[in-house]
Amino acid sequence: MATAHNITAELKQVRHFGKDLVLLRLFAPSVALAATPGQFVMLGPLDPRCMDPFLCRPISIFGVTDEGELDLLIAAAGRGTRMISAWTEGLRVELTGPLGHGFESDTKNLLLVGGGVGVAPLVFLADTQLAKGRKCTLLYGAARSEMMVDLQKLQDRGCLVKLATDDGSVGHHGLVTDLLSKHLSASHSHDTLVAACGPSPMLKEVWRNCSEHGVDLQVSLENRMACGTGACMGCSLLISGKALRVCKQGPVFSGGEVFQ
Amino acid sequence: MSPTPDMTTHIGKLVLDNPVMVASGTFGFGEEYDGLMDVRALGAIVTKGISLEPRVGNPAPRTAETPCGMINSVGLQNPGLRGFVEHKLPWLKEVPCKVVVNILGDTVEEYATLARELDGVPGVDAMEVNISCPNVEHGGMTFGSDPQTARRVAEAVRAETDKPVLVKLSPNVTSIVQVAEAVITAEIDGLTLINTISAMAIDYATGKPLLGAITGGLSGPAIKPVAVRAVFEVARACETSIVGCGGIASWQDAVEFIRAGASAVQVGSATFRSPSSAVRVIDGLRGFLSHIDCSSCRELVGKVNI
Numbered sequence: 193m194a195t196a197h198n199i200t201a202e203l204k205q206v207r208h209f210g211k212d213l214v215l216l217r218l219f220a221p222s223v224a225l226a227a228t229p230g231q232f233v234m235l236g237p238l239d240p241r242c243m244d245p246f247l248c249r250p251i252s253i254f255g256v257t258d259e260g261e262l263d264l265l266i267a268a269a270g271r272g273t274r275m276i277s278a279w280t281e282g283l284r285v286e287l288t289g290p291l292g293h294g295f296e297s298d299t300k301n302l303l304l305v306g307g308g309v310g311v312a313p314l315v316f317l318a319d320t321q322l323a324k325g326r327k328c329t330l331l332y333g334a335a336r337s338e339m340m341v342d343l344q345k346l347q348d349r350g351c352l353v354k355l356a357t358d359d360g361s362v363g364h365h366g367l368v369t370d371l372l373s374k375h376l377s378a379s380h381s382h383d384t385l386v387a388a389c390g391p392s393p394m395l396k397e398v399w400r401n402c403s404e405h406g407v408d409l410q411v412s413l414e415n416r417m418a419c420g421t422g423a424c425m426g427c428s429l430l431i432s433g434k435a436l437r438v439c440k441q442g443p444v445f446s447g448g449e450v451f452q
Numbered sequence: 453m454s455p456t457p458d459m460t461t462h463i464g465k466l467v468l469d470n471p472v473m474v475a476s477g478t479f480g481f482g483e484e485y486d487g488l489m490d491v492r493a494l495g496a497i498v499t500k501g502i503s504l505e506p507r508v509g510n511p512a513p514r515t516a517e518t519p520c521g522m523i524n525s526v527g528l529q530n531p532g533l534r535g536f537v538e539h540k541l542p543w544l545k546e547v548p549c550k551v552v553v554n555i556l557g558d559t560v561e562e563y564a565t566l567a568r569e570l571d572g573v574p575g576v577d578a579m580e581v582n583i584s585c586p587n588v589e590h591g592g593m594t595f596g597s598d599p600q601t602a603r604r605v606a607e608a609v610r611a612e613t614d615k616p617v618l619v620k621l622s623p624n625v626t627s628i629v630q631v632a633e634a635v636i637t638a639e640i641d642g643l644t645l646i647n648t649i650s651a652m653a654i655d656y657a658t659g660k661p662l663l664g665a666i667t668g669g670l671s672g673p674a675i676k677p678v679a680v681r682a683v684f685e686v687a688r689a690c691e692t693s694i695v696g697c698g699g700i701a702s703w704q705d706a707v708e709f710i711r712a713g714a715s716a717v718q719v720g721s722a723t724f725r726s727p728s729s730a731v732r733v734i735d736g737l738r739g740f741l742s743h744i745d746c747s748s749c750r751e752l753v754g755k756v757n758i
């Protein structure tokens with residue numbers, strides 16, 4: 193197991209996308225260096241001086257830099273994530289990571305399907321795969337264009353990005369899985385892996401498409417987490433008849449394991 | 453300022469280097485936190501509850517955050533006795549701190565069998581008996597909710613082992629003192645107070661309970677005053693060592709429990725919030741004892757000024 197660290201890190205940069213999406217850049221070399229795509233961190237306590245909210249928040253790793261910085265993409269959905277989105281540069285925050293079992297990819301072609309903030313681990317995955325000279329296509333869906341993160345940098349590096357929104361404000365007017373089904377029907381090489389992260393109805397639909405076309409799938413699952421380290425058994429799901437901890441045996445599982 | 457206060461702690465026959473343990477179910481089997489904090493500094497590690505056979509636990513979701521705490525309905529997922537001894541104990545044996553194995557059963561016989569099997573196992577320093585489980589033979593009421601049933605479990609375990617035995621009491625009773633009085637007649641080494649408080653949370657908008665099992669156990673700072681009261685009442689009524697548990701997140705909290713009558717404490721959910729919580733409790737407690745010129749932690753036990 194790669195070593196996880198519990199550290200205090202300085203918030204170097206806060207970038208807002210729309211009113212509900214924020215990208216944090218933390219200086220966290222020990223965590224950034226050890227991280228692989230699909231892993232996450234436990235971020236918190238959100239307010240060290242106050243016991244409410246009590247727990248940390250599991251946050252996927254969006255990316256790392258050569259300078260030891262760690263990027264985290266956060267959607268302000270509940271009270272905790274709303275507090276995080278109000279954080280400002282210079283703040284020092286505690287975090288633990290990298291945690292969990294990430295993506296395993298040694299294929300030439302990568303097809304990524306992200307829904308909402310679920311795009312985060314896929315951006316990190318695309319980043320590392322492009323660096324190895326592999327081909328990546330990212331299908332990215334969200335409710336509205338202002339709830340999407342800017343992926344220009346990834347496109348500049350050669351990743352093909354296709355968007356879908358529920359309201360049609362950008363890209364395909366409809367579901368990201370519509371894009372997937374078109375993509376798989378048109379062409380796909382046998383050396384393709386689909387990696388997906390997003391809401392569970394989306395993941396189910398991705399699985400249906402992949403099994404129809406006989407393509408390998410890895411999915412990153414989400415669940416409420418108390419510890420994030422495998423200690424509390426609070427995040428277990430029954431997967432292939434076994435109680436598996438999403439934070440430890442996951443969050444990335446093979447599609448077959450989860451849906452068959 | 454006294455130089456270095458003596459932190460050695462006796463709980464019946466169990467001797468710890470310092471009075472701070474990590475609570476059952478909040479620290480897995482120890483290795484989950486290796487590298488994230490100084491596991492070796494702990495007085496003891498209490499393991500996740502072990503049953504005879506492996507259990508898969510309750511349906512998801514199993515945790516819900518609440519004001520200053522959380523509710524869990526993990527439902528005692530564990531690898532079973534054999535899985536524990538083969539796969540979890542080898543790592544625990546290598547750490548210098550004491551290992552307390554938390555045990556649970558469906559029947560009095562299951563508790564007795566667990567105690568008998570663990571009695572001969574090297575590396576197990578003590579057992580902590582979780583009696584907050586449903587008594588399958590008697591309508592599913594928990595063992596801990598009736599003083600005489602609780603006593604029978606304690607006696608059954610005591611009869612099977614010479615290792616130190618702690619019995620962990622549930623606060624979900626009319627009188628925790630009555631349960632404590634009944635249990636200590638079994639000549640156990642001490643009591644752990646308290647386990648989680650029965651609780652529930654509902655999503656106001658959808659009307660759905662936040663836990664798959666509908667109800668669960670509340671832990672964290674929200675329950676601390678209840679736990680302090682339980683320790684105080686039992687300490688006044690019973691001649692036994694008490695391990696205080698419930699909402700401890702700082703050394704000040706630990707001192708509060710010790711003053712209420714606890715000889716040792718357990719840090720539970722606070723580890724989720726910050727992995728080094730228990731280590732900071734140890735350091736802070738040592739610093740405080742030294743600051744008030746107290747030469748040993750024992751001197752502070754029960755020092756509440758009424």
Ligand SMILES: Cc1cc2nc3c(=O)[nH]c(=O)nc-3n(C[C@H](O)[C@H](O)[C@H](O)COP(=O)(O)O)c2cc1C
Nearest residue numbers: 475476477501524582647671672698699700720721
């Ligand atoms: C996720 C979780 C799992 C727990 N599992 C056990 C268990 O297996 N056996 C047990 O005796 N207590 C168990 N407990 C109770 C704790 O050991 C402790 O008594 C309780 O959480 C109160 O302490 P705290 O407020 O410091 O967490 C569990 C608590 C939590 C939060």
Ligand code: FES
Nearest residue numbers: 420422425427439
């Ligand atoms: S969140 Fe505690 S085991 Fe996964």
